[in-house]
Amino acid sequence: MIKCHLSTIMGEKRLKIADVARETSINRGTITRMYHEEATRVDLEVIEKLCRYFEIEVGDLYELTDDSDI
DSSP: OEEEOHHHHHHHTTOOHHHHHHHHOOOHHHHHHHHTTOOSOOOHHHHHHHHHHHTOOHHHHEEEOOOTTO
């Protein structure tokens, strides 16, 4: 399973979904789905914009975890 840490990163910086959407020009719905870990696919362009905006690496945004349900 792939875990998205966007909500944690945004919480640490006290940013709202609307703030990130406005400042990155990423669709608010995309950020919302990533924030709630409901996104099933994300464009590489979106990942790149978020990594550059937060000054993080892809591995800081996403993590591969063990899923006992598989």
